Amino acid sequence: MNAPPTGWHDAAACLVDGSGEVVAFCEEERLSRRRHSIYRKPRLAAESCLARAGITAADLDVVAIGWDAEQLFPGRFRDDREFLEHIVGLAFGDRLPEVVRVPHHLAHATSAFHASPYERAAVLVVDGNGENESSSVWTFARDAPPRLERAWPRSASLGYLYDAASTWLGFSFLNAGKTMGLAAYGRAAGLSTAPLAEVDGDGFRLALPGPLGGGGALGGGGALGTGGALGGSGPLGGSERATAAQIRAEYETTVAAWRGLYSRIAGATGPDLPEERLADDPRAVLVAYTAQRAVEECVTALAALARKAAGVEELCLAGGVALNCSTNGLLPGPVFVPPVPHDAGVALGAAWSVRPPTAAPAPLDPYLGSPVREPHGPAPAAYGLVRAELSVEQVAGLLLDGQVGAIAEGRAEVGPRALCHRSILAVPRDAGVADRVNRIKDRERWRPFAGVTRAAHGPRFWGDVGHLSRYMLGAAPVTPEGRATAAGVVHVDGTTRPQLLAGDEAPVVGALLDELDRQGAPPVLLNTSFNGKGEPIVDSADDALRAFRAMDLDFLILEDSVYRKPYRR
Known part of the structure; x- marks a missing residue:
């Protein structure tokens, strides 16, 4: 646990x-x-x-x-x-x-x-910190104990670097996904960024600013810090074992130093515009993209190093940084990230x-959570909802009419990505649907959405990111057809975070995609998590009903039933 x-x-x-x-x-x-x-x-x-x-x-x-x-x-x-x-x-x-x-x-x-389909793999872990490390490289095989190949100390934490950018932007460190979404505006604009890391075949070193640094200077006024490669197959070399209190103090000092560097890069101690308008704030976009580029460069180098150490191309990623879909999508395959990295x-x-x-x-199988079950709170009728038997043909018609609905069926998916068991769905044929869904979820208008389709149709809409599309954990470039027919899931940098359904893992959504195709519509849907602002993804039938009533959704699929609000036509 x-x-x-x-x-x-x-x-x-x-x-x-x-x-x-x-x-x-x-x-x-x-x-x-x-x-x-x-x-x-x-x-x-x-x-x-x-x-x-x-x-x-x-x-x-x-x-x-x-x-x-x-x-x-x-x-x-x-x-x-x-x-x-x-x-x-x-x-x-x-x-x-x-x-x-x-x-x-x-x-x-x-x-x-x-969690992967591999018999042997290189495994790369990148996060804020473990007990003594922030990045580590492993060799795993089914018939042998795991072997630690390399490790990097907490002072080389890419998680800390990214946390500092997130908090400089006014987000919580737990909202790194917002920073990643904002960074795409820098990529789309072709911004040049100050280097925060020095990368070579032996790993990377970070430009830790101020008293944490040492060595040659890198861009942005920071000094080259202590993020060099350490360790080998044995214990973490050169890293001090610390208590939780000591690690916390080290984290605060390091993140504050990174924030100071971002302030020097941006020429300000924070954004000029409020959160809902950050995509229009050049300073905010620059800071987000600077941090994003550093993570991409370092993880790319670490991935190559991990494959070399393990002697195989199969690569698995874990740790909080493995949720960075933009970085994952840049790595050459085969790459696997579990649904709960x-x-x-x-x-x-x-x-x-x-x-x-x-x-x-x-x-x-990511559907390991709680089953929907019958509601234990007030019955749907007590909420004033109108029930009908689920008809895939009728629901497809509602979606094609521009309505936005939600679904809760079967066991909940695990992890932070909605995988069509607890999702909000819409037809993404124009960019305006993204604006509406962002309003429904009370999110910033610059936040992107993901698309879902059957595996056979994936090449029509976006590039192949292999296993990353299983759990919606890799960004992929959108094809010309995808841009023309699914604009609502295309981010500003021309990518999306796709999900491909390979079989009957999401029966209702799969049937809806098939029905769209049968009716001659592009078989692709906008898919985002079913939750209101600041809330976790819904779990039970009661959660789904409460969220449906509170949000400006048009309909709710709850197992074999469809619920509508009486004032909705």
């Missing part, structure tokens, strides 16, 4: 059986309805996983957490019982499970490799570190 005090955001629980098969996976935010579940124990998530299996906490053999809590909080807990009660809050009775503390980057790497995913990786899957390799 990922749980406080070590994993203080994106708490999650995952249950695997003795053969490593995933029984259930749940992020605490989906049930608590508190986005990113900051400082919240994954109690509800763990209870949901146990209920899915029909067992209790006393039936567990092992509890694995994706952090070395002993290093980060030395001496804080008297024994494993106190530790378990603190991190998850469940009653284990007289039979206490074994507790395993898995190093953070190992948990990330394990989640990526075992961020910190919630270490719940999966920690479990697999103890019980790796024994089945033949296959891409992870």
Whole structure:
């Protein structure tokens, strides 16, 4: 699991059986309805996983957490019982499970490799920080233990570099996706950026400004810092083991130094325009694109280094930076990113570190969350909603008429990307639909959307990004036909973040795409997460009904029913 005090955001629980098969996976935010579940124990998530299996906490053999809590909080807990009660809050009775503390980057790497279809792969982990590292390179094989090849210290953190840009822009560090979306305006304008890193065949070094730096100067007035390659196949070379408090202080100092550098680059300490108009603010676009280019250059170099170290082309990515779809889409394939590359995913990786899957390799099924179930709150009729049986033909007609709807069916997808089980849908034939959906979700008008189609139709609309289109985790260039027929999912830089449906993994959306094709319309839909501003993706039927009533949506598909508002024609 990922749980406080070590994993203080994106708490999650995952249950695997003795053969490593995933029984259930749940992020605490989906049930608590508190986005990113900051400082919240994954109690509800763990209870949901146990209920899915029909067992209790006393039936567990092992509890694995994706952090070395002993290093980060030395001496804080008297024994494993106190530790378990603190991190998850469940009653284990007289039979206490074994507790395993898995190093953070190992948990990330394990989640990526075992979710992939590969027998052997290079694995690259890039995030803010683990216990002692910020980037690491691994070799994984199904028939051998994982091998750490290289690691880079916290001072070389690309996550910190990006967090600083996000907070300079006025976002939370948990809103890095906004920074990535804004950076596309710099790419589209062909901006030149100050170099923040020096990249070569041995890795990269960052231009850490001020007292953190040392060595030759790079652009923007910063000095070349301590982000050089360290480590080998053994422990992280030259990196100090630190407690959580020390890491936090180091983070604050480093991010503040990066923000100071961005201020010098932009000539201001923050944007000139409010958040909803940042795409029109040259300073804001410059800072976002400067950080984005640095991440792209460094991750590209690290990916090449990882492949060389492992001796294979198959590459897996994990860590929070692996959510950067623009960077992922630039990497030559084959590339695999799991649906949960961020910190919630270490719940999966920690479990697999103890019980790796024994089945033949296959891409992870992302629909591991809670089933929709019947609403337990007020019945839809009490909300004044009008119900009809689901008719794919009729819903396709509503979408072609320009209506915007939402869907909640089956088990929820895991991770931050809506994959057609908890999605908002629209026909994206013109750019205006993006404006309307942004208004519906109360998002900034410059934020982009993604498209979904059947795998067979993908080449019509956008470039091939391989497995990245399985979970909507890679940006792809849009084709001329895509620009002409699906303008609502084309970002300013000419890319989209596509999803391809390979089979019946999303039955209703797949049927809608087939019906659009049958009616002679382009078989592509705008697909974005079903949630209001500041909320996590809906989970249950009750969540879906509440969100539908609160948002300016035209219809809701809830399993085999379609709900309309009485004042909508």
